[in-house]
Structure formats: structure tokens, C-alpha cells
Amino acid sequence: MKELEIKSGGRVISKIFAGAGISEVVDCFEGTETVYIVCDRKVESLAGSIASSINASGINHSGTLHVAGIMPVEVSEDLKTMETVLRINDRLLEMNADRNSFLLAVGGGITTDMAGFAASIYKRGIRFAFVPTTLLAQVDAAIGGKNGVNFHSYKNMLGVIRQPEFTYLSPQPLETLSMRDFISGEAELLKTFIIENNLESDNYVSAVRVFSAIHESSDISESIRTHSAKLQELIFAAASVKAGIVSRDQYEKGERRKLNLGHTFAHAVEWMAHSGLSEQDISHGEAVAIGIIQAAKLSEKAGLAEQGLAAGLEEDFKKCGLPVDLPFPLDSLAGAMAKDKKAEGGKIHFILIKCIGSVMIYDLAVEDAVRILDRK
Ligand SMILES: NC(=O)c1ccc[n+]([C@@H]2O[C@H](COP(=O)([O-])OP(=O)(O)OC[C@H]3O[C@@H](n4cnc5c(N)ncnc54)[C@H](O)[C@@H]3O)[C@@H](O)[C@H]2O)c1
Secondary structure, three states, X not given: OEEEEEEEOOEEEEXXXXXXXXXXXXXXXXXXXXXXXXXXXXXXXXXXXXXXXXXXXXXOOXXXXXXXXXXXXXXXXXXXXXXXXXXXXXXXXXXXXXXXXXXXXXXXXXXXXXXXXXXXXXHHOOEEXXXXXXXXXXXXXXXXXXXXXXXXXXXXXXXXXXXXXXXXXXXHHHHHOOHHHHHHHHHHHHHHHHHOOOOOOOHHHHHHHHHHHHHHOOOHHHHHHHOHHHHHXXXXXXXXXXXXXXXXXXXXXXXXXXXXXXXXXXXXXXXHHHOOOOOOOOOHHHHHHHHHHHHHHHHHHOOOOOOOHHHHHXXXXXXXXXXXXXXXXXXXXXXXXXXXXXXXXXXXXXXXXXXXXXXXXXXXXXXXXXXXXXXX
């Protein structure tokens, strides 16, 4: 099993493990634990298998383990709310979970975001860990300790930064993802390598190659199995990039902002899509892909990137099955962008791309960004 530590101030704040099968998660626990599982209802049987392996082993290398309860939750952006978080807390209370209990979340980013938040407030905070089951959650949502919910149609408006004890990455759960949910995760993985690319292995180019092959296949499960070794390598590489950035800037005072590449546009697109202003159903990853293309166009027009960057990215994204076009006129997004929770003093920390593997933080008022983007 591969292992990676996230450190802050010289202290290990979280660990990332990567193994082949789901049952190996048993080896990630340290010490005696009473575990409660929160899972996305769609992966309830996977959560059941995890519980069975934990209870069958009864003991791992360092203590006794026991799963005391499984709580399946329905998952959607509309249900990513304080009410669901409180329901998880209700269930923990009903099952007599105490302050030493351990919450394990099994699911995509919506499940891990909500479960991490629920664990952070239950009895002033119990320990928790994640088994992310989507590509998006494996490379992004389940790493770095941001946990939260949507509020009044705004994305992730309420939440905390609190680290999971560990995140366990396995390619096994990815095999049941729909093509659309897989593609949604591609955007965050490509984003990571646009921010930081290892030139020797050129992870960005490798990722585009693997994703194009998966997108072209008629059997996604079979294709994920075929490319499983390369996928595992890319997922671990992306997780390592994020872990490094979080280690250097856990509370997003500087460098961590780079991980928001494309997100100011993406959150505005999601807000428009989910607040009844459109019939369009847009996933987070799809919105991020669209947002990255806008960020690339802004970078070119602001003179920070060479001409052709946005067109090149568009071509790559399309090959991977990702959307690239804004579904709403730019002007209509401006209001939603201005409400970005990361806005400070009327300006937003836009993340602009110098070239693949290098981005920079650029503070701009929304109206200035829109004006630059409108330039011919
Ligand atoms: N905390 C962070 O740092 C962070 C970073 C990025 C994104 N996010 C959040 O993550 C969320 C998006 O994550 P996501 O795309 O994983 O969303 P998700 O949890 O909604 O999962 C996507 C879909 O896949 C289904 N699913 C999950 N695992 C499956 C599996 N193994 N097989 C089949 N279906 C499965 C889910 O039921 C859902 O329908 C957003 O709410 C976003 O705000 C958080």
C-alpha cells in the first residue's frame, strides 16, 4: 500500500493511503475504534463490504475494530445542506456514538464534505476518515480538510477546515461510475496538473491520453479496469500535488488558492444552474472544466499566457468528453461571481494560467475580469 503524509507545522495532520482493493482500508486504522459509516445510498453495498471486512478482521495491526452502524444518505447538491448534516448527527446520537467514535464516509465529494462537517461538530468534533468513491473525490474533495454544505443556493457557504485522519484511495469503486460522473472527475484531475505538472512524467499529457481512451470506449467499467494501473498512478500523483499544497498552506492564505483554478466561474455557473434560472443540469466537474477554459481565455487576454493556450485546452478537454462552452452569457454570471465567498475587498483572487504546470493568483474585480474577457 502506498502512503503519503500531509504535514503542517512539522506535524502530520492527515494521511493518504492508496491500495488495490477496498478491504485494505482495514489497515489504515490505528488503534481501537468503534466505527460508524456514512455512505452515499448508491454505494451502500460497497459500504457493507467495508463493514464486513472490518468486522471479520476484528483486529488490525494495532487494535480492535468494530463497525457499529451504517447510515446511508441520499446525495445531490440540493441535499448538501445543514439539514442532512443534522440528520447524520441525529443518527449518531440515536446510535449512542460517543466522543471517541470514528466516522468513516464512503461516497463522492458530496458525502465526504457533509460527513466531514457532521463529524466536526458532533460532540465538538469526533475523528473521521474518507473512502472516496468518485474520481473527483479521490483527487480533490476528500483531501485537504474542507468540509461543508451549500446555503441559500451558494456553494459550500457553511463549513470548516478539519482534516480526516486518512483518505483511502482505491480504483475499485470507480468501476461502477457512470461515464458522466467519471468525466466530471477528470476536470479536477486535469486542473491539478495544470497547476503543477511533473515535466518528466508529464502527467497532464498522460491524463488526457487515458481519459480520451476511456471516453471513446463503449464499456466504461471495462475501460477503467483496463487502464486501472495508469489511473491509480495519476490519481496518486494528483493527490500528492494537492497534499503538498495543503501542507504548505492549510488554511488558504496564499498558495492553496491556486486549487480554485476555474472555480469562480464554475461556482457561478453552478449557482445559475441550481437556482432555477436554467433547466440545465451541470455537475461540479463539468462547471470546473468550463471555468478553467474561461480562466485560460482571461489569462491570454490579460497578456499572461501565450495565444493558443485556451484553444489547446479546449481541444484536450473535448477529447476527454468535458464541456468547454459557457452555458449562460458571461454578463449574467457576473452577479453570481461577485458573491464568491472568496471575494475580499471587492476583488476576487482569480487563478490565471501562465502555461500548463504554472499558474498565478491575480486579484481582479469581477467587472474588470468581464471587461477583459469581452475584448476581441
Ligand atoms: N472539500 C473539497 O475540497 C472539495 C473539492 C472539490 C469538490 N468538492 C465538492 O465535491 C462535490 C462533487 O463531488 P462528486 O462529483 O464526487 O459528487 P457526488 O458525491 O454527488 O458524486 C457524483 C455522483 O456519483 C454517484 N456515485 C458516487 N460514488 C459512486 C460509485 N462508486 N459508483 C456509482 N455512482 C457513484 C453519486 O451518488 C452521485 O450521483 C461538490 O459538492 C463539490 O463542492 C469539495
